[in-house]
Amino acid sequence: MTLTRSLFVTTTLALATTAATADVNVYSYRQPELLAPLTEAFTAETGIAVNVAYLESGITERLVAEGDRSPADVILTVDIARLAEAKAAGVTQPVHSDVLSAQVPADFRDPEGDWWGLTTRARVVYASKERVAEGEIQNYEDLADPKWAGRICTRSGTHDYMIGLTSAYLEHHGAEATKEWLSGLKSNLARKPQGNDRAQVKAIWAGECDLSIGNTYYMGAMLADEEQSEWANSVRLEFPVFEGGGTHVNISGVALTKASKNKEEAIQFIEFLTSPNAQEIYAEANNEYPIAPGTAPSDLVASWGTFEADAVNLMDIAGHRAEALRLTEEVDYDG
Structure with missing residues (x-):
C-alpha cells in the first residue's frame, strides 16, 4: 500500500x-x-x-x-x-x-x-514576571517554604502529573519528608486545587496567585492560542531541581x-x-x-532555557505512585 x-x-x-x-x-x-x-x-x-x-x-x-x-x-x-x-x-x-x-x-x-x-516534558514552575524575581525558586523543596503562603496554585494533587512529582519526591526524600512537603505546599495554596495546568497560569495572570506547577509543553500550547497567549506572556518558566538531583521529567x-x-x-x-x-x-x-x-528541541522550546533532567529511572518513580496517592489523601491536599 x-x-x-x-x-x-x-x-x-x-x-x-x-x-x-x-x-x-x-x-x-x-x-x-x-x-x-x-x-x-x-x-x-x-x-x-x-x-x-x-x-x-x-x-x-x-x-x-x-x-x-x-x-x-x-x-x-x-x-x-x-x-x-x-x-x-x-x-x-x-x-x-x-x-x-x-x-x-x-x-x-x-x-x-x-x-x-x-x-x-519537565514539570516546572510557572512564575509571575511581575511578582516573582528570577531565580527565586531553585528547588522543588522551596515550594513548601512559608514565604509562599497564599501564593501558589495547582491542579488536584491526585492528578497523574501531580502524583508523578510527588512520587519523585518520595524517591529522593522518603515518606516522612514527602508528607511534610505536601502539607507545606497545601498551606501555601492560594485556593482549593482545581482545573488543569493552563487554568493555573490563567490564575497567575488574573492575580490570584504568583506561582503554579505545570508541564513545559503547556507554554507552547498557550502561546499558540489567541486568548491564552496573554496568560502565557504574564509568566516565565523556572526549572527547579530536587536537592541533590535534577528537574523532574516525564x-x-x-x-x-x-x-x-x-x-x-x-x-x-x-x-x-x-x-x-x-x-x-x-x-x-x-x-x-x-x-x-x-x-x-524546537526553537520555541529551546528559548525556555536548559535544565538537567533528574537521573532517576522512571520505573522507580512509577513504583512509588500508590504511596504518593496515599500521602496526598492523608494530608487532604484537595480539601
Whole structure:
C-alpha cells in the first residue's frame, strides 16, 4: 500500500477490518494533530499505513478485555504511570532492538524492553514576571517554604502529573519528608486545587496567585492560542531541581501490544518514532523535548532555557505512585 492512510477510528471493529493488510494499528491517548505528521511521514517512507484509534482513557482496560482478539499493535501514551500500568497488566511485550537501544537512553526505556520513551516534558514552575524575581525558586523543596503562603496554585494533587512529582519526591526524600512537603505546599495554596495546568497560569495572570506547577509543553500550547497567549506572556518558566538531583521529567512513550498481529511492521513503526527525523517532527508538534541523541528541541522550546533532567529511572518513580496517592489523601491536599 502506497497511500498515506492515517485514520480517526473509534471502534475495535473499524481497526479489525484493516488488520489483514499488515497495516499498523494504534491505540493512542495523544491528539490526532500531534500524530498525523508522524504517521504520514512513516507511510511516505515505508508504504505501511497507520490506523489510529484515539481514546481519552481506558487503553489498558480495553486491551485486557479484548485479549488476543485485540486489533491493536502499538499503544502511544503519555506519563510513565500509564506505560507501567500496561506492562503490569500483561498487555505489552518486550521489543529487543539494537536500533531502539541506540536511539533511546537507558533512563527513558523499560529495562526489559516493554516500553520506549519518545519525548520528555519537565514539570516546572510557572512564575509571575511581575511578582516573582528570577531565580527565586531553585528547588522543588522551596515550594513548601512559608514565604509562599497564599501564593501558589495547582491542579488536584491526585492528578497523574501531580502524583508523578510527588512520587519523585518520595524517591529522593522518603515518606516522612514527602508528607511534610505536601502539607507545606497545601498551606501555601492560594485556593482549593482545581482545573488543569493552563487554568493555573490563567490564575497567575488574573492575580490570584504568583506561582503554579505545570508541564513545559503547556507554554507552547498557550502561546499558540489567541486568548491564552496573554496568560502565557504574564509568566516565565523556572526549572527547579530536587536537592541533590535534577528537574523532574516525564515522558510520552510507545509499546508493542502482546496481541499484535503485525509485529514486524509495528516494530518498524516504533523504530521510526525514535529516529532523529521523527523525533524532530514529534517534538515540534507537541512542544516537548526529543529523546534521541543528537536531536534538538524546537526553537520555541529551546528559548525556555536548559535544565538537567533528574537521573532517576522512571520505573522507580512509577513504583512509588500508590504511596504518593496515599500521602496526598492523608494530608487532604484537595480539601
